[in-house]
Structures are given as structure tokens and as C-alpha cells.
Amino acid sequence: MTMNSETNDPRETAAPAAENRPHSSAGSAQASQPTAPQEGRREPAGMASPGPHIRAREFSVYYGAFEAVKKVTFDVPEGLVTAIIGPSGCGKSTLLRAMNRMNDLIPRCTTGGELEFDGRNIYDPRIDVVVLRTRIGMVFQKPNVFPKSIFDNVAYGPRLQGQKKRRELEEIVETSLRQAALWDEVKDRLEDNAMGLSGGQQQRLCIARALAVRPEILLMDEPTSALDPKATTKIEDLIGELRGQYTITIVTHNMQQAGRVSDCTAFLYEGVLVEFGRTRTMFTNPREKQTEDYITGRFG
Numbered sequence: 001m002t003m004n005s006e007t008n009d010p011r012e013t014a015a016p017a018a019e020n021r022p023h024s025s026a027g028s029a030q031a032s033q034p035t036a037p038q039e040g041r042r043e044p045a046g047m048a049s050p051g052p053h054i055r056a057r058e059f060s061v062y063y064g065a066f067e068a069v070k071k072v073t074f075d076v077p078e079g080l081v082t083a084i085i086g087p088s089g090c091g092k093s094t095l096l097r098a099m100n101r102m103n104d105l106i107p108r109c110t111t112g113g114e115l116e117f118d119g120r121n122i123y124d125p126r127i128d129v130v131v132l133r134t135r136i137g138m139v140f141q142k143p144n145v146f147p148k149s150i151f152d153n154v155a156y157g158p159r160l161q162g163q164k165k166r167r168e169l170e171e172i173v174e175t176s177l178r179q180a181a182l183w184d185e186v187k188d189r190l191e192d193n194a195m196g197l198s199g200g201q202q203q204r205l206c207i208a209r210a211l212a213v214r215p216e217i218l219l220m221d222e223p224t225s226a227l228d229p230k231a232t233t234k235i236e237d238l239i240g241e242l243r244g245q246y247t248i249t250i251v252t253h254n255m256q257q258a259g260r261v262s263d264c265t266a267f268l269y270e271g272v273l274v275e276f277g278r279t280r281t282m283f284t285n286p287r288e289k290q291t292e293d294y295i296t297g298r299f300g
């Protein structure tokens, strides 16, 4: 049941074969079956055989003596979307937060094994955690906009990095808001307080804020669980747009969502990585009975 290094061969995580069809946006109503990952996905240019961007080997996370993530081994492929699924309490958020060391903030939280980003040990004491979190950005379940203007929210990170020139900041803000598919909705009110935006707009603003510091990886912890279906569709479409430019890892409870937005899926159960592979394969032909039971809704 536990993934071993043989069944979790990184080659398993390689992108599905390129398909010569235009990218169809995610989140469409047609993807109503849990076993219907998005068809027609096109591989990002140069991403036919992406290498690992994050590499976990026998990686564990402990809260005190409790092992919440148990010796997981898998690769997050560069430029693709990887979903982490599993029932409540199985360690999804713990694993995601470990990827940019958000767990550092939790007392008695420790790790074991290896977790690498671009070949470097994320838990190497010499790693600058601030730089790490710039390169590996995070979007949370509830949009955490600052009580500042829309402009200042997006400019926040670049300013921290020392960018002071108004013209440059304006460019970064516009580019980031365009990437987050929010520009058209806010371009005439950039000085308004961000707290006045809708929940869905606030979440896209948080994505714009994360993108403004030019990360390579975006971690998303249930980014649509607080949103209505329309706002959820916008975020899923956005993930489709960002795919290829960024490596995205998303925790979701929603099987349909994992099927719609992700290329690869990790299924966790009680901290154990039961199965990791291409979403399409896992959802149509899971290797493990436990995976099948979960994705068909028999438990969890």
C-alpha cells in the first residue's frame, strides 16, 4: 500500500503525451464525473518531459512524537499542476506547508528524510527561508488580503525586496493582476481598499500578490473552498493559464477539481502516500484499491 521507490518511479510523474489540441479551460460543467480529468490538455512548451522541481524521499513531518506525514517519496514535476488529495486529517496541508517551510512556525514540528527544491535540501539550515518563500509562494484557503489598497497589496512583496521606483512597481502590479485575471475588474480602482473586493476577487488578488515576487512554485491550500462555484471556476481557469509558467501544487478536497486542474495527483491516507501518478491514469485506473475507494466516494 505504501509507495515504494519502485512504484513511485519519478518517470511515472512525467507529463501525459502532448496532444495537438488547444488548451480548454478548466472548471467547465462538463467535468462532472470524479473520474473525468480534463481532456484536451496541451503540454506547456518544452514541458514534454519535465524534471522534478520538488523531490521528496522518505520525507516525514512530525508534530512532537506524532508522524503526520510518513516517509513519502515522490517528485513534483516542473511546470505542471500536482494535486494532493485525501480525507480530512491525512496530512495534505502539512505536506504542502513543508514545501516552503511554513511548518517552521509551529512549535515541536520537525521533519525527517529529504525534501529538495531544485536539488537543494529545503531543510538545510543554511537556506534563507525568506528567499525560499519568495521562490515558493503560497495561497491559503481564505484570502488573506491586507487592509491596504489593491495596488499596495500587490506591490507589497516587490517593495520588501527593495523595489522603490513607482514606474517599475506599476508595471509589476499590472502584469501580476493580468496574470491573476483580475486586471480588467480593478484597473480603474487600484487605490481602493482591497477589503472591498468580493471573496473570489480577493483570492485572485492573493494570487497576484504571490506572483508579484516572481516565484517558481505556487502552493495552493484549498484555494477555492471558501468561494462560490462561479469564483471557483475563475480560479480553476486561472490555474490552467498559469500552468506551464509555474509549478503548481494544490491541496483540494474536491475530486472533480483535482480531475479538472491537475496533471499529477498524490493520494495521502493517514500520512502515507498511497499512490502518486498521472491524474488521468489514477482517476481512471488506480493502482490501489484504497485510491479507487476514495476517488469513487466510498470513504472520506
Ligand SMILES: Nc1ncnc2c1ncn2[C@@H]1O[C@H](COP(=O)(O)OP(=O)(O)OP(=O)(O)O)[C@@H](O)[C@H]1O
Pocket (backbone or CB within 6 Å): 063, 068, 086, 087, 088, 089, 090, 091, 092, 093, 094, 095, 106
Ligand atoms: N499544529 C499542529 N499540531 C499538532 N498536530 C497537528 C497540527 N496541525 C495538524 N496536526 C495533525 O496532523 C494531521 C494532519 O493534519 P493536516 O492539517 O495536515 O491534514 P489535512 O489532510 O490537511 O486535513 P484537512 O483536509 O482537514 O485540512 C492531523 O492529525 C492533525 O490533527
